[in-house]
Amino acid sequence: MLRIPVFMPHEANAIRRHHIPRPKRRVTNWAAYNEAPRQRSSLTVWFTADAIAVWKAVPRTTPGGQPRYSNVLITTALILRAVFRLAPRQTEGLIGSVLQPLGLDLPVPNYSTLSRRAETMDLPARARATGGPIHLLVDSSGLKLSGPGEWLAEKHGTSKRRSWRKPHIGFDAVTGRIVASILTGRDVDDASQVEPLLDRIAEPVEVFMGYGGYDRTGVYTALDERHPDAVMVAPPCADAVLSATADTEPTQRDRHIEMIGERGRLGWRRMVDYGQRSQAEVAMFRYKKVIGRGLHARTLPTQKTEAKVACIVINIMTGLGMPVSRRIA
Structure with missing residues (x-):
């Protein structure tokens, strides 16, 4: 009998999703x-x-x-x-x-x-300030570049594989606007663009939220240097371990790991309101529907x-x- 661990999120619980x-x-x-x-x-x-x-x-x-x-x-x-x-x-x-x-x-x-x-x-590198702290949700996607279409691939047998760029956006969940954006090549790591995104934001960041790819030491360091009071929310990997100072001076990542161990990953998602990160994905979807999926x-x-x-x-x-x-x- 197949057993599904209780810490698995909804997107990984595919065989039981029809019951949700x-x-x-x-x-x-x-x-x-x-x-x-x-x-x-x-x-x-x-x-x-x-x-x-x-x-x-x-x-x-x-x-x-x-x-x-x-x-x-x-x-x-x-x-x-x-x-x-x-x-x-x-x-x-x-x-x-x-x-x-x-x-x-x-x-x-x-x-x-x-x-x-x-x-x-x-164009202005820093977004215009609105006066209040923001809940920064970060995400990235891909935008296609021009390349051979279906007719050329069928007529001459050429490859249909296209190149693309990667936009990184910082979305404010409070005001619903994109407060920072960067366009890079497709081989650039998402976590490496957090520091440039933060430099383009004029408001104080109250909450920083991203997917598991942003669970990096450099991201915690960049956020702590610019916004030391910000709450960092990024799901640690499955084999994450506590730091050496977890007993005396626990970090935010240590608290997340302990919470996941006590309540499970689904319970952790509810406690930190991780579901609001989907707003960044909706913003990226809105970009592609309004502007287009390519450059x-x-x-x-x-x-x-x-x-x-x-x-x-x-x-x-x-x-x-x-x-x-x-x-x-």
């Missing part, structure tokens, strides 16, 4: 949320006096050619491109079609300028800019309204 009822939830703010998707696709555009003032680039005082387009203009164009999934030429046409009916004498960057400026775009840029610097702009778009859309659901059964 699916929770039922109900959206409580349907009237307000129903308006948010409409606003996300609205083509209503207005230009404030401040936006018009910074539309053109500031003249340079050093020798060389004078710039015509400001960073605000290039960022706006890249945001429109990400929202409507446009090519650079289509983005140029969209901006021109908006400015002409309004009668605004403002320059429109051509498609080559958009591609060139995106490679050297200097359009060809070079790594441009791909990093594309990923940062995509996170800005996701934050703008979530700020318009999100559903608030309550469990009913």
